Amino acid sequence: MLTNYKTGVYFDEMMRGDGQPKRHYQWFYQLVHQFSERELMNKHETAQLNFLRQGITFTVYSHTGGTERTMPFDFVPIIIPRGDWEKIEKGMKQRMSALNHFLDDIYHEQRIVEAGVIPRDLIENNPYYYDKQIGGVRVPLNNHIFLAGVDLIRDENGEYRVLEDNLRNPSGMSYVFQNRYVMRQVYPELFNQHSIETLEHQISELHQSLISQVPLNAEPGKKPTAVLLTPGIYNSAYYDHVFLAQQMGIELVEGRDLVVNDDIVYMKTTRGLQRVDIIYRRIDDDFLDPEAFRPDSMLGVSGLLRAYKKGNVSILNGIGNGVADDKAMYVYVPDMIRFYLEEDPIIPNVETYFLSDPDRLDYVLENIDQLxxxxxxxxxxYDMLIGPQSDESEQEIFKKKILEKPSQYIAQPTIKLSRAPAYQEGRFYPCHVDLRVFVMSGEQMNVLPGGLSRVALKEGSLVVNSSQGGGGKDTWILSESGDQHA
Known part of the structure; x- marks a missing residue:
């Protein structure tokens, strides 16, 4: 089935340049060769039906409204050897530790600004910087990042690089579990012989991280009550919200289900009001509290910020996290690691140019077709141009946008994203992939083994986002012991 597969100039996760599988993929390669074309087609169709039956969907927004789709799934897994994974794990913990220090610092002492490492105006002009609302507020465990989703890519040399940090409301964790569930249903053969890191205890790790972040003024001796606050069924990640709330055994609530009395948050129940201690919110900052942010918000809870500032409720992820994960601040994360941890970054960034720098701006405008x-x-x-895949009219539109507001855009070289085989429409062909790694933080930090491998299923496309036609793959970390199964 893979005889006509061409690796080309890209780093391939599974295949070597001579058309043979890499060592850690050999057993999978051999297994696939035992299936007939009909069996492969049947398995592929069964996998898609599994997603449909379980209602695993997301919403794609366009100018004509929203369309609900099932997540396309590809059965060729991304397999990561143990040694590579250990490096990723260390790199993720290092990065999250530095970003959390940064968030704590800029809402309190601002040491990194005083030291001249990050320009003050880059923070103060950031639309996600909420110093007026939450400056000086202490959060439980001094932890601003309960759940992060860090997007990694591999370049043409196979080196891992961080593409972006998602510290506000990273989505997609439910797909990691569902990809594994579907894979086990459809391809039980793959799990019989091989030791793959289990996901079994990861939801309880997530729940533990959640309930460890008890507010400073919680009722003493009482078990904390946690809820997941969703914008509702029309949100693109609603499936994610439902899945995580159900699996953690916490209530899924909307803004109208909560009320604030005397700066304490309560949930309306059939037995009356019940105090809420921890809110895992999947609503953006702007919509959380119409008193403190957007007065027209119908999604939030009036008075929520007052309760938060008084230490009566924890809100996770922290309010104001967006200042640390926007694409301009990303450039400074290696400096944060050096400043707060006195270490060099384990996993580097992708080279990035600020367009507010006139020299960089000229270079980018001249070479926009390559960036x-x-x-x-x-x-x-969204609002992104991939130079080599764009035409002149698209490039002209972006040149105008950049010249109108240079500080609103960054540029990066077109990285030769690594590829892996995908099986769609009865054949194998190479597709570009990335990996979203999920990091949970409470009293301890834990990295979910594997994460969400996203694949650009449209041949030749570099965009892996599900909203732009991408799909998912199961991600396997090979475990050292022979007795551990996925």
Whole structure:
């Protein structure tokens, strides 16, 4: 089935340049060769049906409204050897530790600004910097990042690099578990012989991280009550919200289910009001509290910020985290690691140019057809130009946007994203992939083994986001012991 597969100039996760599988993929390669074309097609179709039956969907927004889709799934896993994973794990813990120090610092002492490491105006002009609302507020465990999703890529040399940090409301964790569930249903053969890190205890790790962040003025001796606050069924990641709330055994609530009395948050129940201690919110800062942010918000809870500032409720992820994960601040994360931890970054960034620098701006405008341009405030693959895949009219539109507001955009070289085989429409072909790694933080920090491998299923495409036609793959970390199974 892989005889006509060409690796080309890209680093391939599974195949070597001579058309043979890499050592850690050999057993998978041999297994696939035992299936007939009909069996492979059946397994592929069964996997897609599994997603459909379980209602595993996301919403794609466009100018005509929202369309609900099932997440496309590809059965060729990304397999990461133990040694590579240990490096990723250390790199993620290092990065989250530095970013958490940064968030704590800029809302309190601002040592990194005083030291001249990060320009003051880059922080103060950031639309996600909420010093007026939460400056000086102490949060439980001094932890601002309960759950992070860090997007990693591999370059043409196979080196891992961080593409972006998601510290506000990273989505996709539910797909990690569902990819594994579907893989085990459809390909039980793959799990019989091989030791793959289990995901079994990861939801309880997430729950433990959640309930360890008890507010400073919680009722003494009482078990904390946690809820997941969702914008509701029309949100693109609603499936994610439902799954995580159910699996952690916490209530899924909307803003109208909560009320603030005397600066304490309560949930409305059939037995009356019940005090809420911890809110895992999946609502953006702007919509959390119409008193403190957008007065037209119908999604939040009036008075929530007052309760938060008085230490009566924890809100996770922290309010104001967006200042640390926008694409302009990303450039400074290696400096944060050196400043707060006195270490060199374990996993480097992708080279990035600020367009507010006139020399860089000229270079980018002249070479726009070779670069990737991103809006610093956008996500999900929106307001982005991939130079080599764009035409002149698209390039002209972006040149105008950049010249109108240079500080709103960054540029990066077009990285030769690594590829892996995907099986779609009865054939194997190479597709670009990235990896979203999930980091949970409470009293301890824990990295979910594997994470969400996203794949650009459209042949030749570099955009892996599900909102732009990407799909998911299961991610396997090979465990050392022979008795541990996924």
């Amino acid at each position: 990737v341009i991103k809006n610093v405030g956008a996500s999900g693959g």
